[in-house]
Amino acid sequence: MSKPDRPLDQQVIVITGASSGIGLCTAQRAAQQGASLVLVARSGDVLRALAEDIKAQGGHAVAAEADVADREQLDRVALLAVGHFGRIDTWVNDAGISIYGRLDEVSEADSRRLFDTNFWGVVNGSLAALPYLKLVKGTLVNVGSEVSDAVIPLQGMYSASKHAVKGFTDALRVELEDVDKSGVTVTLIQPTAVDTPYPEHARNYMDKEPKLPTPMIDPLQVAEAILKAAVSGGRDVKVGGMAVMNTVLSKVLPSVADRMSAKQAERQQKHESARVRDPEGALYRAGNSGRTHGIPAKEAPH
Numbered sequence: 001m002s003k004p005d006r007p008l009d010q011q012v013i014v015i016t017g018a019s020s021g022i023g024l025c026t027a028q029r030a031a032q033q034g035a036s037l038v039l040v041a042r043s044g045d046v047l048r049a050l051a052e053d054i055k056a057q058g059g060h061a062v063a064a065e066a067d068v069a070d071r072e073q074l075d076r077v078a079l080l081a082v083g084h085f086g087r088i089d090t091w092v093n094d095a096g097i098s099i100y101g102r103l104d105e106v107s108e109a110d111s112r113r114l115f116d117t118n119f120w121g122v123v124n125g126s127l128a129a130l131p132y133l134k135l136v137k138g139t140l141v142n143v144g145s146e147v148s149d150a151v152i153p154l155q156g157m158y159s160a161s162k163h164a165v166k167g168f169t170d171a172l173r174v175e176l177e178d179v180d181k182s183g184v185t186v187t188l189i190q191p192t193a194v195d196t197p198y199p200e201h202a203r204n205y206m207d208k209e210p211k212l213p214t215p216m217i218d219p220l221q222v223a224e225a226i227l228k229a230a231v232s233g234g235r236d237v238k239v240g241g242m243a244v245m246n247t248v249l250s251k252v253l254p255s256v257a258d259r260m261s262a263k264q265a266e267r268q269q270k271h272e273s274a275r276v277r278d279p280e281g282a283l284y285r286a287g288n289s290g291r292t293h294g295i296p297a298k299e300a301p302h
Contacts, residue, residue: 005231006139009034012085013230014077016068016125017095018050019043021196022143025292026092026223027054027061033227036060038081038088040074041095042067042286049290060085068095068121069113074128082132090139090230091129093122097283098158098198101205110203111157113283118161123168130176130184137183141229142169143222144190146238150250152264154206166190173235185233190247191222192240197289201282209277212294213264219292 013030017023019041027037031054039047044065054061062084066073081088096118099106122142133140147159148166166188173186193212196219204210217240225239238247281287 006089007034008227008231011089011230012036012038012081012087013090013092014038014040014081014088014125014129015092015094016040016066016074016121017143019046020201020287020289020291021198022191022194022219022222022226023092023094024050024290025219026094026226028292029220029223030227030230031057031059031061034059035230036085038062038064038077038084040064040066040068040077042282043288043290044286046288046290068093068124069116071120071124071128074124078128078132087136088129088132088138089136090141091125091133092141092143092226092230093125094143094226095121095125096143096161096198097281098155098202099205099283100154100199100202100210102154103156105205106157106203110283114157114203115161115164117283118158119164119168122165126168126172133184134182137185139185139187139230139233140172141187141189141226143226144169144188144236146190146192146240146247148188148190149247154264185229187229187234188236189222189225189229190236190238191225192217192238194219194222194240195293197287197291197294200277200295201287201289203281203283204279 008030013035015023015027018027018039027039039051039061041047047063051061051063064077064080066077097114099110099114126140144165145162148162151159169188176182176184176186193216195216199210199212202210222239225237
């Protein structure tokens with residue numbers, strides 16, 4: 001759906017997953033452009049420091065410590081946003097987590113926890129936001145992935161959750177835009193691999209430290225796509241050339257896409273032992289990294 005541009009300096013934006021990676025980068029960039037922000041994540045100390053930094057630079061921000069897996073917590077976030085700023089113009093569902101491991105080795109509890117964050121977190125945020133977005137004909141931005149269409153081995157449950165995010169987002173878009181004519185715009189962002197703390201936050205079942213396969217794009221590129229959607233709307237947005245290629249290939253030549261995906265298995269492991277960092281990651285607790293970018297991989301031993 002096309003819509004009149006709404007400048008960021010006239011918007012109140014809620015961002016989940018705002019304490020690291022894409023969410024943090026989006027918050028920083030939005031603050032630079034004058035948006036009023038509600039920052040949501042489990043890492044409360046990181047959020048509060050970020051909000052204070054934004055306010056010290058003349059911006060407007062409030063921290064809202066919450067777990068997106070809990071609908072009641074996000075309902076409270078929405079009330080906080082409206083109570084503090086008077087409205088919600090854009091809600092960004094960015095919070096997410098991954099698991100590295102073969103599907104037959106990952107516990108059901110871990111898989112369900114991943115879906116609680118990646119899928120139900122998007123559902124919870126979307127439904128908490130909708131009553132307020134309808135009032136202003138606002139924008140809902142859900143962050144999916146290139147694996148909302150394609151898949152990647154050793155992150156099978158993550159791929160499944162992002163497929164589910166796309167299905168939910170597409171159905172919600174039809175209901176809001178085409179059936180109800182509500183004026184709310186629903187955009188799906190589908191990045192390729194992004195250089196963020198994502199691998200170190202992941203639950204790891206492998207005997208090596210996890211990483212994302214190269215090439216990776218900078219999180220600022222995704223942040224700009226999210227904020228462009230906040231201003232101008234849009235349906236779905238692929239971010240990065242590999243996202244375009246992998247999405248198209250999965251639809252046009254699925255068998256070829258499968259073979260190319262299989263080659264990514266070995267490219268998701270660093271040379272260092274998995275004992276270097278906690279394999280539990282941030283699946284059940286806050287990551288507290290407060291960084292937009294990931295830790296560079298060590299050079300392979302000679």
